[in-house]
Amino acid sequence: MHHTDSLWAATANPLKLRPSLEGKFHTDVTIIGAGFTGLATAYYLRKAGINCVVLEKNVVGWGASGRNAGMVLTGFKNSIQQIEKSWGRETAKVFLDQSGLGIEKVRGIVEAEGIECSLSDCGSMKAAFKPSHSESMKREQEFMWQAYEYELRYVERNQLKTELDSEFYHGGLVDFKSSSFHPLNYALGLANAVEVKGGKIYEQTEVSSVEENHQGYSVKTEMGAVQSSHIVFATNGYTEKLNKKLTRSIMPMGSYIIATEPLGKEVTERLIPNNRMISDTKNFLYYFRRTPDERILFGGRVSFNSKEDETLYHSLRENLLEVFPELSDRKIEFKWGGKVAFPMDFFPHVGTIKKNIHYALGYCGHGASTSTLFGEYVAQNIIDPNREKSKLEELPLRTIPLHSQKNLLLNLAGSYYSLLDKVK
Secondary structure, eight states: OOOOSOHHHHTOOOOOOOOOOOEEEEOSEEEEOOSHHHHHHHHHHHHTTOOEEEEOSSSTTOSHHHHSOOEEOSSOSSOHHHHHHHHOHHHHHHHHHHHHHHHHHHHHHHHHHTOOSOOBOOOEEEEOSSHHHHHHHHHHHHHHHHHHOOOEEEEEGGGGGGTOOOSSOSEEEEETTOEEOOHHHHHHHHHHHHHHTTOEEEOSOOEEEEEEETTEEEEEESSEEEEESEEEEOOGGGOOSSOHHHHHHEEEEEEEEEEESOOOHHHHHHHSTTOOEEEESOSSOEEEEEOTTSOEEEEEOSOTTOOOSHHHHHHHHHHHHHHOGGGGGSOEEEEEEEEEEEETTSOOEEEEEETTEEEEEOOTTOHHHHHHHHHHHHHHHHHOTTOOOOGGGGOOOOOOTTGGGHHHHHHHHHHHHHHHHHOO
16 A cells, blocks of 8 residues: 555655565564654664564555654643643653653754755744633743743734734744654655664565464564564554554544645745744644645644545635635645544553553654654663653553443544634
């Protein structure tokens, strides 16, 4: 199976065809999934001289890693204020530092391996959907500076055109430490780096079972098998039935994107003058950006449980025109979707399920950098199981109650959050 018809696939660096797994092999670590998490795990394992094999059901970067908006953002789904309220300032400071560390890891790999993925330290902005949200932003700016000396800049509505040429929002909060990239090119570059370092990647190789035996684990596919001491599940929103605990610990949700025809730098620079990565404060949030070839990419969660069809993308285009009405006569050249994974606590999770079975998942749409960081953590857990772990790694992964009724739960949640967005 090839990449979905996205802007990123159409503008990707040259693609490398990789073989499917055939025959039986032995290695130290078998990694299931060739997205950011699995590839970063393999990268750090090979740097340490540990043999590994990556098995991908489709092709490198086929899932969310090659479909996301390319926003390399600080923070998590939960704000640092919320984290401090729950666990105290010391823990919140650790989480904040880990968020920044993820971006540093991405930048470090890109520079070390010469990956061409349009990485840019452009910053991000959160746009206030309601007047009350702008007041919350002012408080957040003050809190982050007083508590952590972390610089954010609040933009009043009457000054918003310095960041965003739209009448739709009531203010904005700029974070200067976020970045952007071409996500598929980062995945492709990371895969190449893994192979240069001696790692093996097999595409079009669906895992049918993982069985424990006296030598460790046997991972079976249609045409082969891999025997290894360690298993890594790196499938995030595409985690299916291979491991029941992981499957029941996340709620996969659809997120969808459209991209306009090329608009020219004069237009895109006026709409988003400083090239920030922008998302808003709606529950059914919008997120959007300029692309390296001067389009507007616009994404959102049109529905928590939508089927991908033309009605959905028509709604997404209407959302785009709410923000940028002047684009009404511009063509939409690309439209695509993918899955993001939400654990019950809205935090990403990394750890070990049982002896030598490792995982990282649940990025809640904030995985562009955290997945690379967690890939390193998984590798470190394999290299040194007794290493001291950060507080972010200590979060317990819990099963979601009534997970078998997830479609009903998503519909109920969608109706609730849609109502909240309509209340001024």
